[in-house]
Amino acid sequence: MAIKRPTAIQKGCIPEILKGRDCIGGSRTGSGKTVAFAVPILQKWAEDPCGVFGLVLTPTRELALQIYEQFKAISSPQSLKAVLITGGSDMRQQATALAQRPHLVIATPGRLADHIRTSGEDTICALRRVKMVVLDEADRLLASGSVGSMLPDVEECLSVVPPPAKRQTLLFTATMTPEIRALKELPRTPEKPPVFLCEVDLQALAIPASLNQMYLQIQVTHREHYLHMFLLTDHNLPKSIIIFCNRISTADYLTHLLRLLEHRVTALHSKLPQRQRIDNLGRFRASAARILVATDVAARGLDIPEVDLVINYDIPRNPDDYIHRVGRTARAGRKGESVTFVGQRDVELVHAIEARVGRQMEAWEEEGVNLETRVIREALKLVGEKTREARLEIEEGREVGGKRKRGMVKLRPNK
Structure with missing residues (x-):
């Protein structure tokens, strides 16, 4: 894939994610955040390739498809089973794919919440054993009070996965809001290491110098x-x-x-x-x-x-x-x-x-x-x-x- 060396966000996050730490990664757009969470997820999955291992939530269909394609490219030597759950596609086919226990689910919150509400326990039960959860473009997913807020659907999606103490949670964003930064201070259980916060090139939400x-x-x-x-x-x-x-x-x-x-x-x-x-x-x-x-x-x-x-x-x-x-x-x-x-x-x-x-x-x-x-x-x-x-x-x-x-x-x- 012509990736010769890690970007700053990849260098900062990948080792800490591999240690099992929850992570909040903030870096300007185009800096390689998808690889920063895809590589450690695939590494840990390859050590124990069972059931539904990871769930990635992202705000748009196009971004979900792009993440799906990047996961498939990076994992091409392995037999990763990934499914894409987004609006605009047939619900029944998606429910069948979910019920077949894929390794990775990449979804927009609205459509996955629809499945949780309507597709039955047989379809979503595998999500209850997810090991890693990613919120990509977390500022958009967690924004509250705005028209078209996705937060209620995100909360419904998170309600069926294991609680925070029993999963690894990764948040990535190009817009490090005070609300996201405050998540670092949430109470932790003794067995969970502290959240790792990595901010790269976010001075005043830096745009590229070029x-x-x-x-x-x-x-x-x-x-x-x-x-x-x-x-x-x-x-x-x-x-x-x-x-x-x-x-x-x-x-x-x-x-x-x-x-x-x-x-x-x-x-x-x-x-x-x-x-x-x-x-x-x-x-x-x-x-x-x-x-x-x-x-x-x-x-x-x-x-x-x-x-x-x-x-x-x-x-x-x-x-x-x-x-x-x-x-x-x-x-x-x-x-x-x-x-x-x-x-x-x-x-x-x-x-x-x-x-x-x-x-x-x-x-x-x-x-x-x-x-x-x-x-x-x-x-x-x-x-x-x-x-x-x-x-x-x-x-x-x-x-x-x-x-x-x-x-x-x-x-x-x-x-």
Whole structure:
């Protein structure tokens, strides 16, 4: 796998996990946290390859699939049986796979909680003997009080595994919140060694030094026009790009619009069917699509080494989300760029981000390029026309989808 030497988080955590200590690992995105817990889990499992040995919980389907693939790659000399339990896939097939006592379960909390509630004791009983539990992106899994909080589902998942005194618990995150750090002080039983806390490169939630952060001032009424012309500059035209939006509707609209404007584009958001999410991500990884338009479902943990540029089409409300977004580029020491579109009312959000990361963004510029002039000369009419077409496509798609639900349209009409 071309891993020649351990990263700092791997060097710090692997020996302590092998000693049996619970571990809280904090390191910036792209620093190799998955290997930091996968290697010691596989080492200890190989010494006693029985039943369900490990459970990994992670917030998104794409991240769960990536962790599954990394475990399978690292364990390829052994006969590891791992199952993926995520939304968007058949519940019955997953229940059957769980009941067959795999060695490793990698799951999103919502779907595993569904199985705990509905699939019966025969399906989940093996989880009661789990030796190691991992919470990956722990800050997201343990966040309480927010809309869409996963904490209730996480608690339900943990209710069926052995208690903390009888299992090894590993928490990994790129955002070391006070709540996670406080877990180090939880009461311990005499037989359990103290929690090992390893923080690497987390000064003010450090972003990679090789990342060039920039901003672009735009007129919010012409945001799409600026995006189109920005993607076509000589400097940006060859790049692999992720565009982040705050809403699914915005991501869907931009995908339609950019396709009509003849950009090679695909999308990733939670309203897409699971098969399509996997296929779209595969197309982007294989460079069949140059641009991925995504919501924050793509912001955490995904390792796509070829990403050259991250564009914040919408500025995230939470500065930590900005960190995770721009962390999709400049990974593992590579260079990368991020550009944030800033409208008249976005200045405070930018200041909050700069205060959080401890660095100021620089104004975007490209030699010989006056973006505002290009927008006026080349984009106003064209993008305006394609905007109307994109909105019409989306509306027609909704009407057809609604008719299909009511049984008024055949899925495969006769020719």
